[in-house]
Amino acid sequence: MSFLGIDKGGTRHTFALTTDKGEIVHRVQHETGRACGSCQMEDAQAEIEALHAVASELVQVAADRRAPVQSIGISFGGPVNAETGTTILSHHVSGWEGVPLRDLFEDWFGIRTRVDNDANVGCLGEWRFGAGRGCRDLLYVNIGTGIGGGIIANGQLVRGANNLAGEIGHTIIDSDSGVRPDGPPCTCGRRGCLESFASGPGIERRYHERFDQRLTCREIFINAMENDRDAAAIVEEAAHYLARGIGTAVSLLNPELVIVGGGVSEAGDSLFAPLYRLLQHYGFPQAGPVRVVPAQLGYDAGIIGAVALAMGTRQ
Ligand SMILES: [Zn+2]
Structure with a gap:
């Protein structure tokens, strides 16, 4: 089986498919432009569409490898209601107020999805795969x-x-x-x-x-x-x-x-x-x-943390 981790930062989205040991087998990185003025609402919508498109590709890659995605973890660069998987806002792009990100992913793919803020995700990553x-x-x-x-x-x-x-x-x-x-x-x-x-x-x-x-x-x-x-x-x-x-x-x-x-x-x-x-x-x-x-995770902290989130918040 595979896990899909998504690190949605301010200006960069990183996606990784991993094994159940957290080893990255496929990685995709997207740079996004910073939002400006009147285009902000469209930017949040465009980001959601981009997340959908790349995640669809990776879910297919996992299926082709005969290791279907078991669960998805999303690190969000801003406050999140982790219980409902709804974003509260992004400090970088407007339009992220109240987006039901977990429900969107579960509707698109039928795969259990968890969403949390980047600090909790970083903590989970170090705990499961890093110094902790x-x-x-x-x-x-x-x-x-x-x-x-x-x-x-x-x-x-x-x-x-x-x-x-x-x-x-x-x-x-x-x-x-x-x-x-x-x-x-x-x-x-x-x-x-x-x-x-x-x-x-x-x-x-x-x-x-x-x-x-x-x-x-x-x-x-x-x-x-x-x-x-x-x-x-x-x-x-x-x-x-x-x-x-x-x-x-x-x-x-x-x-x-x-x-x-x-x-x-x-x-x-x-x-x-x-x-x-x-x-x-x-x-x-x-x-x-x-x-x-x-x-210990350095540059990969966000993406490996998102995979740790996909795997769960208890050990
Ligand atoms: Zn303060």
């Missing part, structure tokens, strides 16, 4: 242009009442004398969220504010690794904020493992060494040291 294999309790943190996360507790993905569990990027870590949220503005409309300090753009902004020079996050990490004192100070500061946010989550959840993925996690030891050291300070001491490891 064999764990029953783990915390997944994705640090890129934003900070997202996912939680596995007692061998099951935790969704919360509105499928918004794991939003570690929007835990407020800074406050004005502890009375009201302070710090830089966040994409969620509040101030002082972890994301506003330690996401890629957050790190770049802090470097610019401190040293009046614009470097990309990647450049800051490279300079830090080459012992540039300014860059190292900013990376240490980012690790400090991350440790505060992740440490709070670790005290609450007592995971056996924290997996850090996303572009920022490619920084390597310049980030992981201080993060690990500082986390021991912020976590509940009686729980002992928690392991912190980089994600």
Whole structure:
């Protein structure tokens, strides 16, 4: 049998057919244009038609291989009602409000389909096929242009009442004398969220504010690794904020493992060494040291996660 994973990102749709071990046997990638002005509604409709067309091809490929698609998993780059498989909105393309994506796929193909947001899907992928294999309790943190996360507790993905569990990027870590949220503005409309300090753009902004020079996050990490004192100070500061946010989550959840993925996690030891050291300070001491490891799936995280979603959210 085969599984079909679909990673519907902002500007790229990736499709993969895999074996039941998650090995990719066929892959298709589509770049999509960013939406603009009056064409937005048509763009969502066009995306749905493109998803249908490519998925039809792959369902046929699987049938021709005598390994029919058992189930379909879709990673959606935006909030989703995972229970009904309905999208809430896309941050990139209008027209995705309230699209019953699961029902559309099940009507088209008669194959069981699951839909979830990209953070939960990334978490499921690392749990089933990546750094979290064999764990029953783990915390997944994705640090890129934003900070997202996912939680596995007692061998099951935790969704919360509105499928918004794991939003570690929007835990407020800074406050004005502890009375009201302070710090830089966040994409969620509040101030002082972890994301506003330690996401890629957050790190770049802090470097610019401190040293009046614009470097990309990647450049800051490279300079830090080459012992540039300014860059190292900013990376240490980012690790400090991350440790505060992740440490709070670790005290609450007592995971056996924290997996850090996303572009920022490619920084390597310049980030992981201080993060690990500082986390021991912020976590509940009686729980002992928690392991912190980089994600393993890298570029394929979305698509392999979608396949993991197709396979189910329990182990
Ligand atoms: Zn926020």
